[in-house]
Amino acid sequence: MKGKELLNVALGVITSIGGFLEVGSMATSAAAGADFGFRLMWVIVFSTLCLIFLIEMSGRLAAVSKRTLVDAVRERFGFVFTIIPRSLELLVNLLVLAAEIGGVCLALKIVTGIPVAAWAIPVGLLIWIVLWLGTLEWLENTTAILGLMTVAFVVAAWKLHPDPHEALRGLIPHGAPHDAARYWFIAVSIAGSTISPYMFTFYSSGAVEEEWTEESLGANRMTAIIGMGFGCLMSIGVLIVSAMIFSPKGIHIDSYEQLAVVLSPALGRWGFPLFVGSLGVCCFGAAIELALSTAYILGQTFGWNWGENSEPRNGARFAATYTAIVILGALLMCTGIDPLKLTMFSMALTAVILPAVVVPFLLLVNDEHFVGEHRSGWIGNTVVVVVVLVASVIAIVAIPLELAGGS
C-alpha cells in the first residue's frame, strides 16, 4: 500500500472512530450500563459486526458500480419501490436529526443553564452555515478529529478497572435478568443507533463524490473493519463507565443531565468538560451527516443535481433539502420534547425499518450486474440478515411494551 493510500486509510479510520459516537449510541450505551451493568455489551458487538459488513458493502457497491446505494436501488427495483425504504428513512432521519440537535443543545444547556428549546434555532442555524460553506472532506475530517475526544470514555473505563471476567461475560448473549421489556427495548435501541441507515447512505454517497475505483476496495475494507471496530470500543467505554458509576448506586438514566457526571469519578476535573465537549461535538457531526444524508436520499431518488462538494447554486434542490430538514429538526426541539425519550424512541424505530432498507441493499451487493466479481460472501450476508431481522422483530415487540411502561 502506497503512502497516499495509507494516509487515506488513516483518515478514513479516524473519521470512523471520531464519528462513531453520537447522541443515540451515547444514550443507549449509558442506559444499558446503568440498568443492566455489562449484560448488554454483546448487542454493541453484534451490531457493530453487522455495521462493518454493511459499510464495507456500501463502499464496495459505490466503488465498483460508480452508483450510490439509492441510485442503485432505484435502477434495480424502479422508482415506485424506492419510495418505500426512502420514505421510512426520511422519517427516521428527521427524528434522529432532531435528537442530535437536542444533544448539542443539551451540552450547551449543561454549561450555561439556558433551556434546550432556546438553543434549538441557533444550533440549527450554525449547522446550516457549516453545511452551506463546507466541503464534504472538510466537514468529515473536522468533526471526526474533534470527535476523537470520545476516547475519554475508553480512558475512563480503563481507569475504573472493571472486573475483566464480568466484562467478558457481557460479550455472551443472554436474556433479561429483570425488566424484560426494558432490557429488549434498550437492546434494539443499541442496534438501531449502531446500524443507522444514514451511515451507509452517507458513506456510499461520499465514495461516489470522492470518485472511488476498484483500487479503493482494500482501503474501504480496512476503514470499515478498523474504523468501526475501534468506534465500537467508544460505545463499550460508555457502557462500562455507566455500569461502574451508575449501576451499583441504582441510578436509572431519566435525563441527559444525570449523565454529565459520569466521567468525573475517573478523570476528575477533566471529566465534566470532556463529557460536555464529546456530547456537543459528536452530536454536531452526526447532525451534519444526517442533514447531508437526507439531501443525498432525496437528490438521488428524484435525480436532482447533488453533491456537497459543488456550490449550492449548482445543486439548489440539494441545498434546499438540507436547509428544510435542519429547520424541521430544530423546530421539533423547540416544542419542548424530551431529548432522551426522542433519542431512545427514534433509535428503536430505526431497528424496525432496517429490513426495508437493508434487504434491497443486500440483493444489490450480490448482483453481478452491479458489483461484477466482487459479490458478498455468505458470512457477511448471513450476519446482516440475522442481526437485522432479529433486531426488527424484537423492536416491533419492545416498542409498544416500553410505551406501555411494561416490565
Next chain:
Amino acid sequence: MAERRCRGRRAASALVCCVLSAVCCLRCKQDADEQLQKSARSWRSSLALVQAEEKEHNVPAKYVKQVGELASKNLSKELKQPDIKPETRHDAEAVVVLANEASK
C-alpha cells in the same frame, strides 16, 4: 404455486403468533408505587453523586442546581399519581426536599 402461498401464509401466521405471545407474556404494567420507589432511589443517588463531585470541584455548582431541579420536577410529577403507599410517598418527598436544597 397455491401450496407455496399457503406455506407462506402459515409462516406469517406463526410469526404473528410468536410476536403476540411475546407481547402477552411480557406485558405487565409496572405499578406507580414500585416506579416511584425506583425513581426516588435513583434521584437520591444521583444527587449524592453530583454533590460529592462538586465538593471535589469536579463539576460546577450550576450543574448541581440543574440536577436538583430535574429531580424535584420528575419526582413531584410522579407523586401526583394515585395508589402510592404512605411510606413510599414519605421517602420520595424527602428526596424532593434534598433536590430543592440542591437547586437553590
